[in-house]
Amino acid sequence: MKVQILSKKFVKPSTPTPSSLRNYKISFTDELAPTINVPLILYYPASNGNTAIASLVSDSNQYEKSLEHILTQFYPLAGRYIKQSRLIDCNDQGVEYVVAKVNVQLHDLLGQGVEAEELNQLIPCEIGAADEVSDPLLAIQVNIFECGGLTIGGCCSHRIGDGSTIASFIYGWAIASQGKSTDGICPSFDAASFFLGRGLDKLALNLPRSVKDAEFKSMTKMFAFNKKAISTLRAMYHGPRASSLQLVNAILWKALIGMDRAKHGRSRASFLIQPVNLRGKTNPPLPRQTFGNLWGLATTQVKSGEKMAFQDFVDLLSGSIRKYVKDCGNVLSNDGYQVIVNPFMESNKTISDPEVNFCLFTSWCKFPFYEADFGLGKPIWASVVNMPLKNVVILMDDKKGEGIEAWVHLDAADMPIFEHDSDITAFATHSVQRHELEKKSALPSSFPSIEVEPVVTCE
Secondary structure, three states: OOOEEEEEEOOOOOOOHHHHHEEEEEOHHHHHHOOOOOEEEEEEEEOOOOOOOOHHHHHHHHHHHHHHHOOOOOOHOOOEEEEOEEEEEEEOOOEEEEEEEEEOOOHHHHHHOHHHHHHHHHHOOOOOOOOOOOOOOOOEEEEEEOOOOOEEEEEEEOOOOOHHHHHHHHHHHHHOOOOOOOOOOEEEHHHHHHOOOOOOOOOOOOOOOOOHHOOOOOEEEEEEEEEHHHHHHHHOOOOOOOOHHHHHHHHHHHHHOOOOOOOOOOOOOOEEEEEEOOOOOOOOOOOOOOOOOOEEEEEEEOOOOOOOOOHHHHHHHHHHHHHHHHHHHOOOOOOOOHHHHHHHHHHHHHHHHOEEEEEEEOOOOOOOHHHHOOOOOOOOEOOOOOOOOOOOEEEEOOOOOOOEEEEEEEEEOOOHHHHHOOOHHHHHHHOOOOOOOOOOOOOOOOOOOOOOOOOOOOO
């Protein structure tokens, strides 16, 4: 696959940001986020049989204009982060906007199974190139395929937003691209008033700015757990009702521990963190439309040599989430910030412990990525890319909302051990052939709806 850049520019808000909003102070929850660009790619088949590059570039200009419009409402995204002052300079320097041509057809890219490293060509920046004043906080790349299909790839700095923030922005941009009113899109920029900045240390994932500088070769594969597999896992679990997510997480963590044991020849301790969205869980509730990073970490541990069955993993993970959600009710109390800060401090200490197998599982399930209609219909797939991380899993809904796709990031040397784990081979597949990429344009009118996280709208 060859990707040719056709144009590159910075897109600014259509209305200049008022000087009174120039300095946007980040919250201490923003401070804790790792230095990383969060990637996302949405996939759209050819529209109306249109394969003319000139016409498709014209369509991308429409997305550019709608991007200008929605940036007036999400104005910090067009600014730059000043790390010495821990603020966003909302100077309207702009969002990087790239249009590219790809020399393959969309169904060829996905039809035989996708290599995650190839997908990195469909996003506009390196995963670790963040937090410098020269780094855009948001970058977009519209990729035009030979068949007329499109992908919209984006990278958003984690310093300024989490998955909920990204999903809300995409929803607003899609509405603007259809020419509809965005008056109901009302992000709230008050996170620092709830979580005043404290000069805290970020989560130390220690990504290199460039993948070339990584100390290990990373590999990413997607493992899909379909509706049938999840039903089988549920039948295997005998306990209080567990979510589909925790059933899948239990299998993944069990396999990662088995991989670590095979690699080191002994059973090391394992420490797992799961980010939890704070919106709607605090007392009083934080506004769901709050912009920024509003998440804490639920931590779970397995001791060295401890023997664990699938049932035990589910109980541990589900119990950890339930406890943390309960603790979230105290986050806005006088000492409630410790509920957020302490797990981060514990995680940073554990990451560097050579005797601990550290894992991070983050869920993007229920975010409305599959509702993002830019006038092309809804996307037929949503994905991430290869990220220079190890023992990190990103979980996303499949397109029907019935299964879960786990993007597993490992040291390349570890992937063969993991993917041949008996539980992984029994319950998951990493083929994407099931995505029925039609050469016709429109998705069927009966495209299934799924329960999604609320988007940023006025209440």
